[in-house]
Amino acid sequence: MSGQQFTGAAGLALPRRAMRVLKERGIFAHPIVSIEYQQLAQRYVLRGLESGGSVGDIGRYVTFADEEGRALEYLHPVEAIGVNGLHAVVICQAFLRVDMLRKDATYETLLTRHWLNLAEAGRRPAMETEILFRGIHGRLELDLRGKDKAQAGRVVPVFYSLAGEPVSIPAKFLPVLRAATKAVNCRNCSHRHYLRKPVSRPLNAGAGPTTETAGGDASLAVAQSSEA
Numbered sequence: 001m002s003g004q005q006f007t008g009a010a011g012l013a014l015p016r017r018a019m020r021v022l023k024e025r026g027i028f029a030h031p032i033v034s035i036e037y038q039q040l041a042q043r044y045v046l047r048g049l050e051s052g053g054s055v056g057d058i059g060r061y062v063t064f065a066d067e068e069g070r071a072l073e074y075l076h077p078v079e080a081i082g083v084n085g086l087h088a089v090v091i092c093q094a095f096l097r098v099d100m101l102r103k104d105a106t107y108e109t110l111l112t113r114h115w116l117n118l119a120e121a122g123r124r125p126a127m128e129t130e131i132l133f134r135g136i137h138g139r140l141e142l143d144l145r146g147k148d149k150a151q152a153g154r155v156v157p158v159f160y161s162l163a164g165e166p167v168s169i170p171a172k173f174l175p176v177l178r179a180a181t182k183a184v185n186c187r188n189c190s191h192r193h194y195l196r197k198p199v200s201r202p203l204n205a206g207a208g209p210t211t212e213t214a215g216g217d218a219s220l221a222v223a224q225s226s227e228a
Contacts, residue, residue, distance in 0.1 A: 053084030053189025135159035
């Protein structure tokens with residue numbers, strides 16, 4: 001990315017060696033957010049994939065929240081062949097994405113906001129991305145898979161500025177970051193950690209989910225804890 005400004009649109013900027021190690025260890029986290037078109041609603045939406053997990057000393061996880069950091073309903077879960085891969089699909093017109101990487105007790109975190117910009121009628125909108133929090137070389141000395149397992153879902157790494165001062169994390173983002181911290185320590189992960197089950201609806205409620213029924217209604221996104 002030499003000479004280019006880091007936008008965060010594609011998730012953490014990891015070197016090729018790190019990506020290769022994750023692939024070799026069987027951890028498949030998908031940070032890419034795509035723009036899709038709903039034929040019935042005649043509008044564009046964003047699509048994200050909650051995914052990832054942990055094996056041994058490394059972990060990576062991607063999950064999503066509404067713009068206030070609250071848990072979103074997923075469109076549907078995914079029972080993947082294997083572990084540490086895809087867990088659920090979320091559809092929305094705007095959301096937050098957390099991309100977290102762990103190597104032993106060292107953590108990298110990127111929290112971004114994604115939304116669609118206004119476009120002329122009939123034209124495909126572009127996705128806008130804003131970096132809300134970027135944590136580099138964070139530390140969490142607890143063993144969340146062993147003697148400190150009871151703390152999983154309650155703690156986040158401590159991140160420092162370049163000057164060595166602790167960097168505060170906005171309180172409203174702590175629940176999703178706690179869930180991601182737990183997820184990057186979840187060995188052989190086969191379940192979601194933050195997206196939540198959709199509310200049951202009558203069969204005649206409509207032809208299919210829209211952004212209001214699949215992660216777009218903030219009034220439904222009130223869960224603060226992970227399901228794991």
